[in-house]
Amino acid sequence: MEIESLSPKLKALQINLDDGIYGTFAEIGAGQEVARHFFQAGKASHTVAKTMSAYDMTFSDAIYGKDARYVCESRLEKMLHHEFDLLVERLGDTRGKSTRFFAFANTMATHSNEGEPSKSHGWLGVRFQTRPGGPTNDIILHVKLWDRLRLQQQEAVGILGVNLIHLAFFSGDSTEKTVARLMDHLSSLSIEINMLRFSGPDVAHLDNRLLALELVNQGLTEAVLFGPDGEVRHVNDTLFKKPVLVHRGTFRPITKANEEIIHRSLKHFKSLGENKGLDPIVILEMTMSALSRRGQVDPKDFLERVDTLSLLKHHVLISNHDYFYQLKAYLRRSTDQMIGMVIGGGLLEKIFDEKPYRNLSGGILEGFSRLFDDNTRLFVYPLKSEELCVNAQSFFPPPPLHFLFDYLKTKNFVVDLLNCDDVDTSVHSQDVRDLLEKRDERWKDYVPEKIRDVILAKKFFGS
Numbered sequence: 001m002e003i004e005s006l007s008p009k010l011k012a013l014q015i016n017l018d019d020g021i022y023g024t025f026a027e028i029g030a031g032q033e034v035a036r037h038f039f040q041a042g043k044a045s046h047t048v049a050k051t052m053s054a055y056d057m058t059f060s061d062a063i064y065g066k067d068a069r070y071v072c073e074s075r076l077e078k079m080l081h082h083e084f085d086l087l088v089e090r091l092g093d094t095r096g097k098s099t100r101f102f103a104f105a106n107t108m109a110t111h112s113n114e115g116e117p118s119k120s121h122g123w124l125g126v127r128f129q130t131r132p133g134g135p136t137n138d139i140i141l142h143v144k145l146w147d148r149l150r151l152q153q154q155e156a157v158g159i160l161g162v163n164l165i166h167l168a169f170f171s172g173d174s175t176e177k178t179v180a181r182l183m184d185h186l187s188s189l190s191i192e193i194n195m196l197r198f199s200g201p202d203v204a205h206l207d208n209r210l211l212a213l214e215l216v217n218q219g220l221t222e223a224v225l226f227g228p229d230g231e232v233r234h235v236n237d238t239l240f241k242k243p244v245l246v247h248r249g250t251f252r253p254i255t256k257a258n259e260e261i262i263h264r265s266l267k268h269f270k271s272l273g274e275n276k277g278l279d280p281i282v283i284l285e286m287t288m289s290a291l292s293r294r295g296q297v298d299p300k301d302f303l304e305r306v307d308t309l310s311l312l313k314h315h316v317l318i319s320n321h322d323y324f325y326q327l328k329a330y331l332r333r334s335t336d337q338m339i340g341m342v343i344g345g346g347l348l349e350k351i352f353d354e355k356p357y358r359n360l361s362g363g364i365l366e367g368f369s370r371l372f373d374d375n376t377r378l379f380v381y382p383l384k385s386e387e388l389c390v391n392a393q394s395f396f397p398p399p400p401l402h403f404l405f406d407y408l409k410t411k412n413f414v415v416d417l418l419n420c421d422d423v424d425t426s427v428h429s430q431d432v433r434d435l436l437e438k439r440d441e442r443w444k445d446y447v448p449e450k451i452r453d454v455i456l457a458k459k460f461f462g463s
Contacts, residue, residue: 028108261423
């Protein structure tokens with residue numbers, strides 16, 4: 001029987017029947033839902049050293065140490081560290097030479113919310129050895145629970161936990177299968193995995209960036225975030241109470257004009273009164289459609305973009321949001337501070353095209369109501385060509401939308417960031433790509449020096 005076809009009960013039983021796997025379960029917030037599967041499968045005494053739930057905050061703090069929040073990544077990491085070390089301390093001498101130890105932990109917030117979208121979420125993780133006495137490896141993930149009722153959420157957590165522990169000891173060969181196996185017997189309508197990270201010497205062959213990309217590619221989450229160091233980050237924790245400035249592009253490669261626009265827009269963004277004393281986060285965002293070529297995402301091309309962008313020390317977001325109102329709604333769930341979206345003047349025509357909003361019952365008015373609030377701005381930089389320069393002042397939408405556009409400009413929801421002579425945007429990433437493909441050395445003139453050097457040294461983008 002293939003691993004992917006095993007039910008949660010059979011996965012738990014397969015682990016229980018292996019006398020070389022032994023560990024502990026520490027679950028907070030959703031009951032003993034993961035451990036329950038192992039007990040019900042039979043032979044649990046072969047696998048379970050201990051199960052516990054420190055629901056009371058005082059008890060939990062006494063065992064694992066204090067945290068600012070009950071459900072957070074640092075709490076999970078403390079749980080894994082404490083439980084695994086305790087397991088080795090007490091059983092290492094008697095079982096250490098023949099046993100692969102593990103510690104599973106989760107910290108969850110579950111609610112019954114029939115009348116509104118669920119606020120339930122949590123962190124799950126497993127620390128494990130792939131050979132007796134070997135080094136430890138971690139798999140950590142964050143989830144949103146979309147079922148309305150608590151019992152349904154608990155059931156989903158139980159299945160996911162079994163899938164996670166099974167994956168640790170029966171790892172997948174490919175990125176695609178690894179991500180898919182976490183969702184065995186689960187639906188993306190029930191559970192969303194929005195952060196996934198593997199660490200440790202025995203899982204070093206799995207690239208966390210590609211795993212994160214696969215989460216979006218398989219529709220398991222709306223977007224994934226990478227830090228300035230290129231590492232996977234949890235978007236809610238990273239953006240919490242931070243102003244956010246977003247630049248959308250293909251960034252294949254990023255150009256000198258892009259870099260200048262980022263610098264100038266950040267300076268302007270920081271100068272706004274609403275952002276006084278705050279440290280904005282700059283996000284360079286790419287959509288899945290921008291990463292796709294003929295409907296397929298090239299992993300090598302994706303990694304080359306992330307590697308070059310990380311040199312600029314900004315965050316990178318990969319999303320499935322083709323429309324800006326979708327992106328804004330996604331970001332607004334993580335921060336109540338100002339969101340600025342930097343766009344080229346050429347995009348104004350697309351934003352004011354009514355066709356993309358036909359799927360909304362309120363049409364373009366509903367789309368704009370989702371895009372704009374008192375703390376959201378569109379900053380427009382000029383699109384230049386030989387014939388014209390398009391910015392907010394020179395763009396005129398068709399009637400009667402020009403009344404709407406005048407209102408947005410009057411309210412400073414749409415603001416010109418630069419004048420037509422402030423930056424040269426006549427050369428785009430596509431132009432640089434064309435020069436690269438033709439082996440035309442002029443491409444070097446349009447790319448920041450540190451980006452150029454990496455492209456040449458590592459032969460990125462077919463150089």
